[in-house]
Amino acid sequence: MKHFTKSKEKLFEEFGTNLKGLSNSEVEIRLKKHGKNSLVEKKKDGILKIFFGQFKDSLVIILIIASIISFFSGNEESTVVIILVIVLNAVIGTVQSVKAQKSLDSLKKMSSPKCKVIRNGENLEIDSSNIVPGDIIIIEAGDVVPADGRIIENFSLLVNENSLTAESNSIEKSDMILDYHDSALGDQINMVFSGSLVNYGRAKVLVTETGMKTELGKIAGLLDNTIESETPLQKALNIFGKRLTIGIIVLCTFIFGVYVFHGNTILDSLLLAVALAVAAIPESLSPIITIILSLETEKLSKENAIVKELKSIEALGSISVICSDKTGTLTQNKMTVEKVYINEELIDKKDLNKNNNYHQLLLNSCILCSDATDTIGDPTETALIHLAQNYDYSFKDIRNINQRLSEIPFDSVRKLMTASYSIDNKITIFTKGAFDSLVSRFTHYVDKNGNIVEVNEEFLVEIESINDSLAEDGLRVLTFAFKYADENEALTIYDENGYIFLGMIAMIDPPREESKLAVQECIRGGIKPVMITGDHKVTARTIAKNIGIYKDGDMVLEGVELEKMSDEELEKNVDKISVYARVSPEHKIRIVSAWQKLGKICAMTGDGVNDAPALKKANIGIAMGITGTEVSKNAASLILADDNFSTIVKAIITGRNVYRNIKNAIGFLLSGNASAILAVMYTSFSNLPIIFSPVQLLFINLLTDSLPSIAVGVEPKNLDILDEKPRDPNEAILTKKFTSKLVFEGLLLAIFIIVAFYIGLQENALKASTMAFATLCLARLFHGINYRGQKNVFAIGFFKNKFAIFAFLIGFILLNTVLLTPALYKTFGITKLEPINFIQIYVLSIIPTILIQIYKAIRYR
Ligand code: ADP
Ligand code: MG
Numbered sequence: 001m002k003h004f005t006k007s008k009e010k011l012f013e014e015f016g017t018n019l020k021g022l023s024n025s026e027v028e029i030r031l032k033k034h035g036k037n038s039l040v041e042k043k044k045d046g047i048l049k050i051f052f053g054q055f056k057d058s059l060v061i062i063l064i065i066a067s068i069i070s071f072f073s074g075n076e077e078s079t080v081v082i083i084l085v086i087v088l089n090a091v092i093g094t095v096q097s098v099k100a101q102k103s104l105d106s107l108k109k110m111s112s113p114k115c116k117v118i119r120n121g122e123n124l125e126i127d128s129s130n131i132v133p134g135d136i137i138i139i140e141a142g143d144v145v146p147a148d149g150r151i152i153e154n155f156s157l158l159v160n161e162n163s164l165t166a167e168s169n170s171i172e173k174s175d176m177i178l179d180y181h182d183s184a185l186g187d188q189i190n191m192v193f194s195g196s197l198v199n200y201g202r203a204k205v206l207v208t209e210t211g212m213k214t215e216l217g218k219i220a221g222l223l224d225n226t227i228e229s230e231t232p233l234q235k236a237l238n239i240f241g242k243r244l245t246i247g248i249i250v251l252c253t254f255i256f257g258v259y260v261f262h263g264n265t266i267l268d269s270l271l272l273a274v275a276l277a278v279a280a281i282p283e284s285l286s287p288i289i290t291i292i293l294s295l296e297t298e299k300l301s302k303e304n305a306i307v308k309e310l311k312s313i314e315a316l317g318s319i320s321v322i323c324s325d326k327t328g329t330l331t332q333n334k335m336t337v338e339k340v341y342i343n344e345e346l347i348d349k350k351d352l353n354k355n356n357n358y359h360q361l362l363l364n365s366c367i368l369c370s371d372a373t374d375t376i377g378d379p380t381e382t383a384l385i386h387l388a389q390n391y392d393y394s395f396k397d398i399r400n401i402n403q404r405l406s407e408i409p410f411d412s413v414r415k416l417m418t419a420s421y422s423i424d425n426k427i428t429i430f431t432k433g434a435f436d437s438l439v440s441r442f443t444h445y446v447d448k449n450g451n452i453v454e455v456n457e458e459f460l461v462e463i464e465s466i467n468d469s470l471a472e473d474g475l476r477v478l479t480f481a482f483k484y485a486d487e488n489e490a491l492t493i494y495d496e497n498g499y500i501f502l503g504m505i506a507m508i509d510p511p512r513e514e515s516k517l518a519v520q521e522c523i524r525g526g527i528k529p530v531m532i533t534g535d536h537k538v539t540a541r542t543i544a545k546n547i548g549i550y551k552d553g554d555m556v557l558e559g560v561e562l563e564k565m566s567d568e569e570l571e572k573n574v575d576k577i578s579v580y581a582r583v584s585p586e587h588k589i590r591i592v593s594a595w596q597k598l599g600k601i602c603a604m605t606g607d608g609v610n611d612a613p614a615l616k617k618a619n620i621g622i623a624m625g626i627t628g629t630e631v632s633k634n635a636a637s638l639i640l641a642d643d644n645f646s647t648i649v650k651a652i653i654t655g656r657n658v659y660r661n662i663k664n665a666i667g668f669l670l671s672g673n674a675s676a677i678l679a680v681m682y683t684s685f686s687n688l689p690i691i692f693s694p695v696q697l698l699f700i701n702l703l704t705d706s707l708p709s710i711a712v713g714v715e716p717k718n719l720d721i722l723d724e725k726p727r728d729p730n731e732a733i734l735t736k737k738f739t740s741k742l743v744f745e746g747l748l749l750a751i752f753i754i755v756a757f758y759i760g761l762q763e764n765a766l767k768a769s770t771m772a773f774a775t776l777c778l779a780r781l782f783h784g785i786n787y788r789g790q791k792n793v794f795a796i797g798f799f800k801n802k803f804a805i806f807a808f809l810i811g812f813i814l815l816n817t818v819l820l821t822p823a824l825y826k827t828f829g830i831t832k833l834e835p836i837n838f839i840q841i842y843v844l845s846i847i848p849t850i851l852i853q854i855y856k857a858i859r860y861r
Contacts, residue, residue, distance in 0.1 A: 002188075003150050003191065003208050004150065004177075004178045004183075004188045004190050004191050005177060005178055005179065005180075006150075006177070007177055008150075008152055008175075008206075011150055011152075011206055011208075012206070015133060015134035015206060015208070016134060017134040017135070017136065017206065019118070019136060019152070019204070020118065020120065020121040020136075021117065021118035021119040021120060021121065021122075021135065021136045022119055022120075022132070022134050022135060022136075023119070023120055024119065024120065026134070027119065027130075027132055027135070030132035030133060030134060031130065031132055034132055034133055034210055034211065034213075035210075035211055036129045036130070036210075036211060037128060037129050037130065037131040037132070037146065037147050037210035037211045038128075038129045038211055039211065039212060039216070039217055040211075040212055044101070047094060047098060050094050050097045050098065051090055051091075051094045053097075054089070054090035054093040054094060055086075055090060062274060062277065062278055063082055063085070063086050063278060063698070064086070065274065066082055066271060066274045066275060066278070066694060067079045067082040067083055067086075069267060069270060069271050069274065070082065070271055070694065072267070073265075073267040073268065073271060075271075077826060077827040078271075078693075078694060078695050078827060080827070081695050081698075081699075081827050081828075082694070082695070082698060085695075085698050085699065085702050085703070088702070088703065089702045089703075092706060093287060096287060096290070096291045097287075097290075099291065099294070099295075100290050100291050100294035100295075103294045103295065103297060103298035104294060104297070104310075106298065106301070112127055112128070112129065113127070113128040113144060113146060113630050113633070114126065114127060114128060114630070115127075115128040115131065115137055115139075115143070115146040115630075116137060116138040116139075116140075116143075117131065117135050117136065117137045117138070118135075118136040118137070118138065118204075119135070119136075123138070123373075123376060125376075128146035128147075131146055131147050131207055131210055132207065132210060133207050133208060133209060133210055134206070134207060135147075135206075135207040136152065136204055136205070136206055136207075137149065137204070137205050137207060138202065138203070138204055138205075139157070139192065139198050139202070139203055139205055140198060140201070140202040140203075140409075141198055141199060141200050141201060141202070141409065141411070141608075141609050141629070142198065142607075142608055142609035142628075142629025142630065142631050142632065143197075143198045143629060143630050143631070144195065144196070144197055144198075144630040144631060144634065145159070145192045145193060145194055145195065145196045145197075145198065145205075146194060147194050147207045147208075147209060147210045147211075147214055148191065148192070148193050148194050148207070148208050148209035148210075148213075148214045148215060148216075149191065149192055149205035149206050149207040149208050149209075150190060150191055150205065150206045150208055151173055151174065151175045151190050151191065151192060151203050151204070151205055152175060152203075152204045152205060152206050153175060153203060153204040154173055154174055154175040154201070154203045155201050155202045155203065155407055155409065156172075156200060156201035156202075156407070156408070156409065157172070157173040157192075157198065157200070157201040157202065157203040158170040158171070158172055158173070158198070158199045158200035158201055159171050159173055159192055159196045159197065159198055159199065160196060160197040160198075160199055161185070161186065161193060161196045162196075162197075163195045163196065163216065164185055164193055164195065164196065164215055164216060164219070165184075165185055165186040167186050170199045170200070171186065171189060172189065173189050173190065173192065173201075173203065174189050174190050175190055175203070176190060177190070178190055185215060191208075192205055193214065193215045193216065194209075194210075194214040194215065194216040194217070195214075195216040197609070197631050198609070198631075199609055200409065200411070200609075201409060202371075202409060231289070231293065231310055231311035231313075231314050232311060232314065232729075233289065233314050233659075233662065233733065234286050234289050234290070236732070236733065237285055237286060237289070237666070237733070238286060240733075240734060241281070241282060241285060241286070244281065244282070245281050248277055248280045248281055248677075249277060251280075251677070251681075252273040252274070252276050252277045252280075253273065255272075255273055255276065255680060255681065255684050256269050256270060256272075256273035258684045258685065259272060259273070259684060259690070262684070262687050264690070268690075271694050272690060272692075272693075272694060274694070275692075275693075275694030275695075275697045275698060276676070276677065276680055276692075276697060278697065278698060278701065279673065279676055279677075279697035279698070279700065279701040280673045280676065280677050282666070282669045282670060282673060284669070284706055284709070285665075285666060285669065288665055288669075288706070288709055288710060288713060289662055289665075289713075290310070291710060291713075292658065292661060292662055292665065292710065292713035292714060293310040293313055293314070293658065293662075294310065295714055296313060296654060296658045296714070297310060297313055299654070300313070300650075300651055300654050301641075303647065303650055303651075303654075304625075304640060304641040304642040304644065304647045305638060305639075305640060305641070305647050305648070305650060305651040305654075306625065306638065306639040306640075306641055307637070307638055307651070308636070308637050308638070308639070309637060312620060312637040312638060313654070313655050313658055314655065314658070314659060315601070315619055315620055315637075315655070315729070316603075316620060316638070316651050316652050316654070316655025316656075317652065317655035317656040317657075317658065317659040317726075317727055318601045318619075318655075318659075318726050318727040318728065318729040319527060319601050319602070319603045319619070319620060319652050319655070319726060320526065320527055320528065320600045320601050320602070320726040321527065321528045321530060321595050321600045321601070321602045321603065322522065322527060322528070322529050322530065322602075322603045322605075322645075322648055322649075322652075323530045323532055323588070323591055323592065323595075323602065323603065323604045323605065323618075324529065324530065324531060324532065324605045324645050324648065325531075325532055325533065325605045325606065325607065325624075326531050326532065326533035326535060326540060326543060326544075327476075327509060327533060327534075327535065328379070328607070328624065328627055328643050329605055329624065329640075329643055329644065329645045330511060330512065330515045330531060330543070330547055330549075330645045331509040331510060331511050331512060331515075331543065332509060332510050332511070332512050333379045333509060333627065333643070334379065334509065334510070335379045335380055335382065335383035335476065335507040335508070335509045336383055336386070336507055336508055337349045337383050337384070337386070337387040337505055337506070337507045338475060338506055338507060338508050339470060339475065339505075339506040340352060340362070340503060340504070340505050340506070341463070341466050341470075341503050341504040341505075341506075342358060342359060342362055342446070342502065342503035342504075343356070343358060343359075343446060343447070343448045343449075343450065343503075344447055344448040344459075344462070345448060346466060349387060349390075350390075352391060354391055356450070357450065358446050358450055358502060358503075361482065361502060362480060362502055362503050362505075363387070363388045363391055363393050364388075364393070364398065364423075365430045365432065365480050365482065365502065366384035366385065366387055366388045366393075366505075367384070367385060367388050367393060367395045367398045367399065368398065368399070368402060368404070368419060368421055368430055369417060369418070369419045369430035369431065369432050369480075370384055370385065370417070370432075372384075372385060373385065373395065374386060374389060374395065378410075379509075380476070380478065380507070383507045384478075384505065387505070402421045402422075402423060403421070403422075404419055404420070404421060405420045405421060405422060405427070405488050406419070406420045406488070406489070406490045406491040407419040407420070407491065408491050408492070408493060408495075408496065410433070411610075412534050412584055412585060412608055412610065413584040413585075413586075413610075414433070414437060414493065414496075415433050415434035415436075415437040415534060415582075416431055416432070416433030416434070416437050416438065416496060417431065417432055417433060418430065418431040418491055418495070418496055419431075419491075420485070420488070420491055422488065426484050427484060427485040427486065427487065427488050428482060428483075428484055428485075429482060429483050429484070429485055429491070429495070430480070430481075430482050431480070431481050431482065431496060431499060432478050432479065432480045432481075433478065433479060434477075434478075434479070434534070434536070434582070435463075435464075435467045435477055435479045435504070435536065436536070436582065438479045438481055438499070438501075439460070439463075439464070439479070441481070441496055441497040441498070441499050442455060442481050442497075442498075442499040442500060442501040443455055443498055443499070443500075444499075444500040444501065445459060445500060445501035445502075446500060446501065446502055446503070452500055455501070463501070463504070466504065467479075467504065467536070468538055470504070470506040470539075471536045471537070471538035471539040471542070472538050472542060473506075473542065474508065474539055474542035474543045474546065475506040475507060475508055475539060476506070476507050476508075476509055476535055476536075476539055477504055477505070477506045477507075477536065477539070478504065478505050478506075478507070479501070479503075479504050480501075480502040480503050480504065480505065481499035481500060481501050481502055482499065482500055482502055483498055483499050483500055511543060511546055511547050512644060512645065512646070514644065514645070514646035515547045515645050515646060516546075516547055516548055517646065518645055518646035518648075518649040519547055519548040519549055519645075520548060521649050521653070521719075521722055522649055523548075524722045524723070525652070525653075525656075525721075525722035525723075525724070525726070526724075526725040526726055527649075527652065527726060528575070528578075528600075529549050529578070530549070530577070530578055530579070530580070530591075531543075531544045531547075531549050531550070531578065531579045531580070532579075532580045532583055532588065532591070532605075533579075533580070533581055533582075533583070534581075534582060534583060534584070535581060535582070536581060536582065537556055537558050537579075537581040537582065539581075540556065540579050540580075540581040541556050541579055541581075544556075544578060544579045549578050549579065550578050550579050551578070553576075554576060554577070554578040554579070555573065555576045555577040555578070555579075556577070556578075556579040556580075556581060557573075557577045557579070557580050557581070558580075558581050558582045558583075559580070559581070559582045559583040559584055559587050560582070562580065562583065562587050562590065562591075563587075567590070567593070567594065567597075570590060570591075570594045571594045571597050571598060574591070574594040574595055574598065575598070584610070585606070585608060585610035585611045585613075585614060586610070586613075588604060588606065588611065588614035589613055589614045589617050591604075591614075592604050592614055592617045592618045593617065596617075596619070601619045601620075601726065601729060602618050602619050602620075603618060603619065603620040603621075603622055603638075603648065603652075604617075604618035604620075604621055604622065605622040605623070605624070605640075605648070606621065606622070606623060606624075606628075606632050606635075606636075607623065607624040607627050607628040607629060607632050608629060608632060609629050609631045609632070611632050611635075612631050612632055612634070612635035613635075615632060615635040615636045616635050620637055620638055621635055621636040621637055621638070622636055622637075622638045622639070622640060622648060623635070623636035623638070623639050623640070624639075624640055624643040625639050625640055625641040625642065625643060626641075626642070626643045627643055628643075638651060653717055653719065653721060653722065654717055656721045656722075656724070656726075656727070657715070657717035657718065657721050659727060660721060660789075660790065661712065661713045661714065661715050662713060663733060663738070664712045664713070664715070664787040664788070664789075665709045665710070665712045665713040665787070666733065667738065667741070667742060667745075667787055668708065668709050668712050668783065668784060668786075668787040669705065669709050670742050670746075671741075671742040671743075671745040671746045671749070671783065672705060672746070672749070672780040672783060673701075673746075674742055674743055674745070674746025674747075674750075675745075675746040675747075675748075675749035675750045675753060675776065675779070675780070676692070676697065676700070676750075676776060677746070678746055678747060678750035679691055679692075679750045679753045679754055679757070679772065679776065680692065682750065682754055683754070683757065688757070688761070688768075689761070689765035689768060689769070690765075690769065691757055691768070691769060691772050692769065692772065692773055692776070693769065693773075693828065693829030693830075695827055695828050695829065696769075696773040696776075696777075696828055696829065696830075699777075699818070699828070700773075700776060700777050700780065703811075703814060704777055704780070704781060704810075704811040704814055704815060705780060705811075707806075707807035707810055707811060708780070708781060708784035708804070708807045708808065708811065709784075710803070710807070711784060711788075711801060711803045711804035711806070711807040711808075712784055712787040712788055712804070714801070714803055715788050715789050715796075715800075715801050715804070716800050716801060718789055718790075718796060720789075720790065720791065721790075745783070745786070745848070745852065748848045748851065748852070749776075749779050749780070749783065749848050751848075752775060752779060752844045752845065752847055752848055753772050753775045753776050753779065753844075754772070755844055756771040756772050756774070756775035756840065756841060756844050757769075757771060757772040759771055759837075759840055760772065760837075764831075766829070766830070766831045767831055767833075767837075769829060769830065770819075770830035770831050770833060771833070771837060771840070771841060773828070773830060774815060774819060774833070774841045774845075775841050775844050775845045777811070777815045778812070778815060778841060778842065778845035778846075779844070779845035779846075779848055779849070781808050781811040781812060781815075781845075782808075782845055782846050782848070782849040783848065783849055783852075784804060784807065784808060785804070785808075785849055785853070786849055786852045786853065786856070788801055788804055790856075790860060791856060791857075791860040792853045792854075792856040792857040792860070793853060794857075795857070795860070818830070819833055819838075
């Protein structure tokens with residue numbers, strides 16, 4: 001028998017469970033038996049596979065050819081060294097890949113879905129992967145259904161099962177038994193299936209199937225969870241790299257010709273040309289970018305910003321507009337009731353009268369017309385529960401005595417919530433919501449004497465002005481109304497009228513302390529902050545002004561006004577509008593589009609089920625880790641673990657710094673390569689002896705150069721990045737300015753390398769090569785300092801980047817070890833140096849860096 005044909009009692013029996021849920025010990029047993037509730041992932045590459053993967057590189061192939069050539073040219077030692085270098089290089093590459101993979105894995109864990117479950121009679125929130133068959137889960141609007149199950153209690157649940165059935169409309173669910181015995185998934189309306197989206201309503205579900213046994217598991221097969229790691233920047237660099245490679249090969253062929261022309265053997269010349277090509281082609285760029293991005297992504301997640309894809313970090317750096325929700329993101333989402341308006345009187349929250357019938361009704365309404373408890377749920381409702389608790393109303397008792405008959409849940413378009421109860425044999429319908437949504441729906445009100453009288457113009461003017469004055473103080477106002485009905489009928493939105501106005505409750509939700517500073521940082525960084533809220537215009541403006549988002553002369557636009565505007569009108573005004581009030585999620589898409597039309601890169605926050613399209617449309621969609629729905633988290637590319645606006649700004653600052661660091665790492669590598677090429681070109685054209693041996697070039701390029709380039713890439717972030725405008729995402733990384741800077745620096749380094757070469761040449765060619773090699777290596781190690789941040793290194797903080805110092809020391813020790821180990825002389829093509837030579841090398845290699853630092857100190861004072 002299929003689950004959808006069974007009664008609830010039978011299901012409870014079969015799964016050994018009840019409405020109070022399973023016990024912890026039972027859950028343990030079932031977890032062992034059924035396993036985790038997750039789809040099995042494709043097996044990841046093992047370390048060995050990653051290691052051998054490193055040898056597919058064209059660089060390595062060239063190197064292997066080089067080692068063969070050098071073997072046949074009678075230079076067996078070089079062959080050994082080249083192979084050693086290849087292996088070492090592969091080890092470094094493997095370590096980097098594994099590290100990058102680890103940080104991505106930990107990120108994936110952090111954004112794993114959660115779900116609400118009842119166990120031991122208590123409501124809990126747990127990782128969806130820990131659900132077992134027999135669990136009672138609660139699903140509501142915005143959730144992704146975590147497992148397959150049978151609906152036990154249903155409140156207007158609407159579910160989209162597009163992922164399973166290709167039916168794009170939402171399906172109305174029910175908790176009734178279905179009596180036909182065989183039906184398609186789409187017709188099993190008392191079941192829900194893993195992976196479907198809950199669009200509306202709420203339900204309790206008995207989990208019947210988990211993990212790979214779910215319908216989704218059956219069709220999904222193995223989940224390929226590998227993240228696409230190639231970012232737009234990497235793609236651009238790969239194209240650039242290919243062009244550069246061709247250029248370098250042409251150049252090396254030319255140099256090969258020059259060497260042969262000058263009477264060197266073909267084999268020697270070929271070997272040199274190949275080594276030069278390997279040294280000049282920046283093959284390590286793309287892996288270095290991956291490692292930098294993944295390290296930074298991991299760091300960001302510790303600062304509560306969880307980036308789902310590496311490329312988002314890059315995009316973050318070019319954000320020029322942040323559209324942020326007010327409630328909970330800019331504010332604390334800690335609502336506290338301040339004022340109450342009832343019986344035509346505005347009173348303090350402490351001055352309700354427990355003996356007044358209507359005061360009682362209002363307190364009951366706070367508890368019955370909401371779903372939150374004193375700790376879990378919508379903070380707006382939690383504030384109401386706290387108010388009632390202050391008058392010794394127990395929400396548990398009151399909800400136990402009164403069973404809800406029917407409800408229309410809150411949604412951000414209607415901005416109302418309605419629930420019906422049978423109280424003292426009368427059907428009472430409570431409603432609460434935004435003033436403007438309710439004002440046209442009541443015909444009567446409770447006056448100061450406790451009589452129910454008909455609404456008149458005077459009264460409407462009165463409550464409107466009360467509402468406005470509360471909003472002026474930045475308070476969020478909820479309006480309460482009720483009515484009686486004769487029959488218990490399922491409520492629909494057409495019942496939400498003919499109400500009796502009961503009162504208003506105003507609550508404060510203070511701005512987060514960090515919001516003000518974060519807004520200032522935005523403005524400094526040329527980023528426009530925009531506030532979006534479902535709250536009242538005046539409430540929103542007061543808070544926006546307080547935080548610094550709204551300035552005199554800015555516009556505050558309401559949802560209804562936005563609807564009247566054409567797209568063109570909106571585009572014309574969008575940069576003046578800093579606050580949007582009473583908006584619904586659909587408006588967010590138009591706001592994003594308008595900004596994008598102006599060429600801006602737009603971030604948009606959202607938490608609700610209906611926010612998903614706007615999050616997808618935005619360049620960076622941002623979801624809330626705490627209060628956000630699973631649907632919004634799925635659609636977003638950044639998740640804020642702390643729901644905090646200032647975390648967005650932190651992420652943007654990181655994004656900008658990461659871009660700067662990557663650019664610096666590129667600059668470091670390319671300018672260093674340029675210095676080597678220029679030195680080789682100079683000596684070969686001047687018919688001087690051969691300046692570098694292949695082993696020397698490989699040593700520098702593959703060992704002493706790769707650590708500093710990563711060090712440059714992980715330079716800690718610096719707030720001075722905010723003095724720059726947002727980056728144009730289409731800007732090429734190798735602008736003319738950047739390229740000429742590279743060439744200039746390469747030239748500067750090359751001059752001192754050639755000087756060292758000439759000094760050595762006074763004795764012999766071998767000494768000259770040794771001096772030039774040591775100077776090239778050390779000058780490039782020093783040169784790493786020049787690519788840390790933007791300002792001079794002392795303004796940045798010399799010791800701030802520990803890894804840079806470590807990288808320098810390693811390189812320095814490696815070089816000196818080679819210079820001081822006679823056994824290596826033959827392989828490296830070097831000779832013994834005198835103490836005076838060491839001093840010459842140290843001085844010559846540090847001068848370019850001193851010059852560049854002085855220049856920087858003057859330039860970025
Ligand atoms: P925000 O975008 O600021 O979170 P919401 O869409 O949540 O705004 O709320 C908009 C308005 O709807 C609020 O000003 C309030 O009047 C009303 N409202 C908010 N939460 C509830 C609720 N749980 N029940 C009824 N009305 C609510
Ligand atoms: Mg809200």
